[in-house]
Amino acid sequence: MSHVVLLADDDAAIRMVLNQALTRAGYEVRPTGNISTMWNWVSRGEGDILITDVAMPDGNAFEVMPKIKKLRPELPMIVMSAQNTFMTAIRASEVGAYEYLPKPFDITEVLSVVARALADAKKPTVADRKAEEPGEAMPLVGRSTAMQDIYRALARLMQTDLTVMITGESGTGKELVARALHDFGKRRNGPFVAINMAAIPRDLIEAELFGHEKGAFTGANARSSGRFEQAEGGTLFLDEIGDMPMDAQTRLLRVLQEGEYTMVGGRNAIKTNVRIVAATHRDLSQMIRQGLFREDLYYRLNVVPIRLPPLRERIDDITDLVQHFLRLAQREGEPSKTISPEAIRLMQNYNWPGNIRELENLVRRLSALYADEQISAEIVQNELNIVDRPAVNGASGPVDISMAVETHVGQLLREYEPNLPPAGMYQRVIDKVEAPLIAMALNACGGNQIKAADLLGLNRNTLRKKIRTHSIEIVKHSSRRGG
Numbered sequence: 119m120s121h122v123v124l125l126a127d128d129d130a131a132i133r134m135v136l137n138q139a140l141t142r143a144g145y146e147v148r149p150t151g152n153i154s155t156m157w158n159w160v161s162r163g164e165g166d167i168l169i170t171d172v173a174m175p176d177g178n179a180f181e182v183m184p185k186i187k188k189l190r191p192e193l194p195m196i197v198m199s200a201q202n203t204f205m206t207a208i209r210a211s212e213v214g215a216y217e218y219l220p221k222p223f224d225i226t227e228v229l230s231v232v233a234r235a236l237a238d239a240k241k242p243t244v245a246d247r248k249a250e251e252p253g254e255a256m257p258l259v260g261r262s263t264a265m266q267d268i269y270r271a272l273a274r275l276m277q278t279d280l281t282v283m284i285t286g287e288s289g290t291g292k293e294l295v296a297r298a299l300h301d302f303g304k305r306r307n308g309p310f311v312a313i314n315m316a317a318i319p320r321d322l323i324e325a326e327l328f329g330h331e332k333g334a335f336t337g338a339n340a341r342s343s344g345r346f347e348q349a350e351g352g353t354l355f356l357d358e359i360g361d362m363p364m365d366a367q368t369r370l371l372r373v374l375q376e377g378e379y380t381m382v383g384g385r386n387a388i389k390t391n392v393r394i395v396a397a398t399h400r401d402l403s404q405m406i407r408q409g410l411f412r413e414d415l416y417y418r419l420n421v422v423p424i425r426l427p428p429l430r431e432r433i434d435d436i437t438d439l440v441q442h443f444l445r446l447a448q449r450e451g452e453p454s455k456t457i458s459p460e461a462i463r464l465m466q467n468y469n470w471p472g473n474i475r476e477l478e479n480l481v482r483r484l485s486a487l488y489a490d491e492q493i494s495a496e497i498v499q500n501e502l503n504i505v506d507r508p509a510v511n512g513a514s515g516p517v518d519i520s521m522a523v524e525t526h527v528g529q530l531l532r533e534y535e536p537n538l539p540p541a542g543m544y545q546r547v548i549d550k551v552e553a554p555l556i557a558m559a560l561n562a563c564g565g566n567q568i569k570a571a572d573l574l575g576l577n578r579n580t581l582r583k584k585i586r587t588h589s590i591e592i593v594k595h596s597s598r599r600g601g
Contacts, residue, residue, distance in 0.1 A: 121236055124165035125149045126156040127198065128174045132221075136169065139225045140232070153177040154270075160186050161269040162261050165193065167235055169228075172199040172206070180213050185276055185302050187214035194235035198223060258291065258298060259442045260435030264427040268295070271424055276303045281374070283359075283419050284397040286426030289475030289533055292397040293357060295424065300353040305393055308352025313345045315361035316540035323366045324382055331383040346379060349392045358540070359419065360400030360411065367412045374418045394419065404589050429470040429477060436465050436477070443478050447485035455485055460495035468502055472533030479535055503528075523547065553588040556581070565594035 123140050127133050128151040137147045148165065150156050153174050159165055168186070170179045183195060194216040199206050210218040216235045219228065258265065258272075272295070275282065282299060284292045293312060300310045318326055329344030345354055356362070362370070373379045374394065378387040396419045405411035429436070440457055448454050470476055480501060484493050503525070527547060530539055556574065563569035571581040585592065 120144055120146045121166040122146045122148060122164065123232065124156060124159050124168045124170075126153065126169070126174065126179070127151065127171040129171070132171075132198075135225070136228065139229060143229050143232075145232070151175070153179060153182060157182055157186075157273055158270070160190055160193065161273070163190070166239070167194045167196070167232060169196045169198065169232070172197060172201065172210075180209055181277060182273070183213035183215065185273065188302055192239055194239050196228075196231055196235060258294060259438050260432060261438060262432040262434045264432045265435060268424060268426070271422070272298060272302075275299060275422060279304070279393050281394045281419055281421040282396070282424060283422070284395065284424045284426060285402075286397075286399065287428045287473055288399050289473030290426040290428060291474050292399075292426060293355065295426065296353070296355040296357075296395040296397065299395055300355075300393075303353075303393075305352050309349055310353050310355065311345050311349035312355040312357060314357040314540065316358040316542060320361075320363045323363060324369060327366065328369065328379050329381045329384075331381050341381075344381065346373070346390050346392060347388070351391055352393070354392045354394055356394065356396040358398055358400075359396040360398040360402055360405055361542075364410075364412070367415050371412060371415045371418060374415075408586060408589060429473045433466045437462055439474065439477055440465070440481055443481035444485065447482055452485040453491075455488075455491060455493060457481075457484070457493045457498070458495060461493055461498040464495050464498050464502075471529055476529075476533045479532060519551075523551065526550070549588070552584065553590065556584055556588065557590050560585075560590065560592055565592045567592070 123145045125133060125136055125140070125147055127136070127149075130151070133149045133151065137149050140147045148159065150159075151174070153176050156168070156170060160168065170183075172179045179197065183197075186193065186195065195214060196217050196219060197210040197215040198219045198221055199210075200221040206218070206220075216238075217231045219231065258269070276299070282296075284295050286292055296312070297310060300306060313326060315323060325342070325344065327344050327346060329347055330342050332339065332341050356370075369379065373390060377391075378389050380387055402411050402416055402420075406413045406416060440462065444455055444457070465477070472479075480498075483501065484497065488497060490497070527543075530543065530547075533539070556570070559573050560567070560570045563573060567581055567585070568578060571578045574581065576584075584590075
């Protein structure tokens with residue numbers, strides 16, 4: 119199979135000459151006149167080598183080459199430029215070019231450099247081995263259309279300091295996206311600091327974020343720096359921002375508006391220089407309507423929204439993700455494994471309530487617990503409890519609520535293993551049961567809240583409060599049940 123050469127140059131004559139010469143030499147050539155197409159090809163994992171001009175209509179190749187080097191460390195890059203200065207050659211080296219060719223160039227030399235670069239690319243180097251270690255390579259895996267949209271959005275954001283809001287279900291990889299924005303962006307030399315609002319007691323969140331002076335509250339025996347101070351010059355990732363209490367929201371809004379904050383118990387304003395990336399699995403618009411989230415803070419955080427699709431919306435990526443997690447397990451000492459095509463198809467038909475985190479945990483479990491060199495569909499079926507699912511979902515026979523809750527909680531615990539889910543699991547599970555219970559009781563009573571309260575055995579004020587909490591829409595209609 120011939121090597122694929124990605125060729126990016128806005129000069130049509132140069133594209134034609136190089137295309138003809140490389141094609142005659144036996145290469146498959148993909149020519150383009152802009153950087154965005156070239157970046158799309160590279161981010162999709164296409165091409166064996168890149169030949170690129172520096173200045174193009176939609177940007178400068180030197181700006182994207184560091185990202186390419188981090189995303190595809192094995193891809194050789196050859197830079198051509200008519201700006202034949204010493205600094206151009208130095209810059210090409212700094213951004214990781216394999217070779218720099220000043221224009222006008224000799225076709226024979228181009229062919230020689232391409233052949234040499236492809237031969238050298240096959241030899242593993244220390245840098246390549248390091249780049250393949252967990253956490254060093256680009257953390258986002260997948261070539262689905264949904265992921266391509268995200269890659270394009272991230273590529274545009276890398277050289278900016280814009281505030282980003284990442285939304286998506288639990289386990290979709292929100293922190294990985296935040297880390298990618300940091301690691302490939304202009305703040306990559308600064309710290310990346312993450313704080314999960316759902317994992318910290320609500321009365322301590324302000325002290326965690328902004329730090330506290332000695333004696334600010336009981337137990338504050340010494341001055342303590344907050345996450346803003348720790349993230350100075352870098353990126354602060356505010357995970358599960360929807361769990362932030364209102365007082366802390368007000369403080370955070372002030373930081374975003376004025377660029378400074380005061381420590382808990384402190385008086386002096388402290389200037390801050392951090393990029394904010396926030397994330398949530400909650401519907402913040404609904405929380406705003408309920409008075410649980412500040413609308414002005416939402417607009418400050420939601421400058422650039424990125425929605426991460428659940429795994430069920432990108433099932434085409436399951437094969438790539440499984441291979442990625444198998445390689446990670448192997449590098450951590452697990453024996454080499456494959457997963458049968460039937461097992462992959464079974465995974466593609468599964469709903470993945472825990473998303474990528476659940477898939478990763480499954481693959482790691484399969485790698486560690488089963489001696490089989492190839493994992494069969496039967497093993498995967500047993501691990502996912504697919505056999506029991508129809509009965510739990512009510513496809514046949516009456517629904518057993520306790521079994522449904524048991525299945526849901528079991529699934530939740532498996533998603534986060536070997537860790538535990540964030541604090542507050544009791545209320546989250548109760549909410550899932552309570553919302554449909556109240557909605558269906560209201561519907562059975564024709565939208566009459568007095569009747570529904572009697573039916574449920576709840577105080578009417580309590581029912582009204584729960585209707586607001588769950589944003590239940592009341593539809594008035596005539597009920598045929600009871601008076």
